[in-house]
Amino acid sequence: GEKRIAIYGKGGIGKSTTVANLSAALSNQDLKVMVIGCDPKADTTRTLYGQRLPTIINTIEENKNPSLEDIVFKGYNDILCTESGGPKPGVGCAGRGVIVAMKNLEKLNAFDEDLDVRFYDVLGDVVCGGFSVPLRKDYADEVYIVSSGEYMSLYAANNISRGIKKLKGNLSGIILNKRNVLNEEDIVSIFAEKIGTKVVGVIDRSHLIQDAELDAKTVVEKYPESVEAELYSVLAENILNNNEKSTPEPMDEDEFEDFFKS
């Protein structure tokens, strides 16, 4: 059956980079993948398609009845790519793009595609409005949080876990995207354990990933023989084989502060 996976995390932590590279790695195993950007930044699919896609919310503004080809595009290895986008800042709920996108994708039967993996890349700085929609069972069955070992990132991860728990969802694991903090792997492993989950994979910080991105490519496409590409293949494998998920046990504020101090 199709694996439907929502990826959350603090803004700038590496969700889009992780989703794009994971998708590329999975496509190299001949799996059919779809990527749905749910961040107003609308740049998850840029390295898969080669440039920024028009967003669903912008397309709808000009054309009330778009066809599927107007909003879903084929990228690297035929990965299906689409971007929700967001309304203009200051104009209503920033998450409205996600809500509009889901409605239109459903209407056009985009979710009926015969897929192996579907990713939602979701803004995680606030867990509300449209941004909490992919946490619901009708959209995703698994949730991963991308985090580094930095305070701000783990604070956001803990917050996202609160949202998951509130919405009766499950957490499948944490993807450690390193920022070269001291003892980073230990910090994040202990954090994962404390909230009742585990680290499902580690991606090292690397110039090569940024190099490829400047070229609007994933590192998996541009440097397929690299250690970086291999790390994404390993992560992809771990995710495909991961059947564990749990109701997260977020830390309350004092617990989180104590955890970070020690």
Add this chain to the structure above:
Amino acid sequence: GEKRIAIYGKGGIGKSTTVANLSAALSNQDLKVMVIGCDPKADTTRTLYGQRLPTIINTIEENKNPSLEDIVFKGYNDILCTESGGPKPGVGCAGRGVIVAMKNLEKLNAFDEDLDVRFYDVLGDVVCGGFSVPLRKDYADEVYIVSSGEYMSLYAANNISRGIKKLKGNLSGIILNKRNVLNEEDIVSIFAEKIGTKVVGVIDRSHLIQDAELDAKTVVEKYPESVEAELYSVLAENILNNNEKSTPEPMDEDEFEDFFKS
């Protein structure tokens, strides 16, 4: 008259640190200052009060009719401190804390205090719901954006500018809080110029600021003779003397990408 200032910027960029230290610096000039935290992280006032304050939204949950003393507290040099807080993630709009806070502060005449400066420290990762409330003229007359020279931070600053423009507000300047990026001062100066504003002050990255924070103090309180404390005094002076504001001219997406590439 009272200067009412809203401080925006990407999560983690240094808004709370800047607001707390600015307030401490201003209080050392015998000015009466009030700080209103409008970020669900609710930690703007921790270094002024010495510990995390109970939030207005949590206080209301237990006591429908709080007194002013239940929600506004005196910190360092009698700076008035209050935290909006946020609802639990996944439960409605994250900005609801700000809306509830404003309502209760008004009801209790907190805004009738005889003040010289009032700061709102506002989450800037999305500009919607309660988080856009401090942009309205009934709350603040001036808006500053805290930013580093990093792509993500300037992207957020550009986004916030779109929100300000949409809500017919003004931008008074950018506060550069350095992250030691190459050519940081030039990058941020050029960005400021492009969106029709200017850099109003620069704060260097410094361990001493974090050292004081671990002690739940501002660097202005803990190390009053330091270069760091002096930088905040200079910034405070620049802000007090700044009477220029402008409707921001946010860059569209392609402009922003080109600006960053060059």
